Amino acid sequence: MLKLKVASPDVAKQHLETLGKRFDEAMSAWKSPFAGYPPFTSDLKRVLQSERDFILVGDVSRLHKVVQQVKHKAGPLDHYLRNRPSAKSGVRQADMEKLITKLGEIFDYSKFIYKGVGWNAYKLVGSYSLRICPYCHLHHVNYHSQKAGDPKKLELRPPLDHFLPKSIYPYLAVSLYNLVPSCHQCNSSIKGDEDPSETMPHPFDTSVALDMxxxxxxxxxxxxxxxxxxxxxxxxxxxxxxxxxxxxxxxxxxxxxxxxxxxxxxxxxxxxxxxxxxxxxxxxxxxxxxxxxxxxxxxxxxxxxxxxxxxxxx
Ligand SMILES: [Zn+2]
Known part of the structure; x- marks a missing residue:
């Protein structure tokens, strides 16, 4: 496996500025009382606010600490995300889904992959100067997809794998150290929503060697x-x-x-x-x-x- 390194402090700075601004806006618009949300929502919000910078640009070990904190303060959410839709979390399903939708708005990956001005996924992928998938080393890290609104046209989109899948960790959906440029096959066909954190070394974790x-x-x-x-x-x-x-x-x-x-x-x-x-x-x-x-x-x-x-x- 190829090990990845964030290209420069400037990358982390731009990432924090852009995603931090979006985070702050979404958080300030989300006010208590949290009627219709699970009972632990205010605790979770406090964790997300206090860990804001670590969530957005913290390294692999910091992300694991954030995960532990979320599990501690919002255990039923973690359980629900890992087991839905059949999860029995002790919280009304509609309330849990409302919270998950809110997390999707706060950590909005779809906005990050939008190719506009400012810092975005295209620029992040470009910063790595990476040609080959770090997981398989077989394929190039690009793929063409149908252009939104015009399926006859193709566009080159940045293939970014969420190492910790956003279906289980929606609060890590735009975390710098959770976005791994990879090939389409490794990302979509094989890895999908699997959580590899227990068994597989992280591409950004240089403390664990993995040689082919x-x-x-x-x-x-x-x-x-x-x-x-x-x-x-x-x-x-x-x-x-x-x-x-x-x-x-x-x-x-x-x-x-x-x-x-x-x-x-x-x-x-x-x-x-x-x-x-x-x-x-x-x-x-x-x-x-x-x-x-x-x-x-x-x-x-x-x-x-x-x-x-x-x-x-x-
Ligand atoms: Zn690959």
């Missing part, structure tokens, strides 16, 4: 004509690898790209069988298909680099 490495099953000799099923890839890593790889179905997904690995091995084979003049012209980056230093910026980059190393290309 790749090997080939069998001998690379006589590679021409070998199908991708025969080629096979093995994905290995450190102790946290298994849960991460299983969660994102990485073994199966990497298997699909074995033909690209075969292409590289064919180039290597061609070089090995050529005379010394051709061999001197076919440098490592020609065989690999990109500059080895750019492996974090290329789809399949880590995989191709690892296999190139093991095959003596690098």
């Amino acid at each position: 490495s790749f090997t080939l099953k069998g001998s690379p000799l006589g590679i021409a004509g070998v199908t991708h099923e025969e080629l096979g890839l093995t994905v290995t890593g450190n102790s946290t690898w298994d849960e991460f790889a299983t969660f994102f179905h990485l073994q199966e997904r990497y298997q699909w790209y074995a033909p690209e690995v075969t292409d590289m091995l064919k180039r290597k084979q061609f070089r090995d069988e050529s005379d010394t003049v051709v061999q001197s012209l076919m440098r490592a980056d020609f065989i690999l298909g990109f500059d080895p230093l750019d492996y974090e910026k290329r789809a399949l980059g880590i995989c191709l680099r690892d296999i190139a190393r093991r095959q003596g290309v690098l």
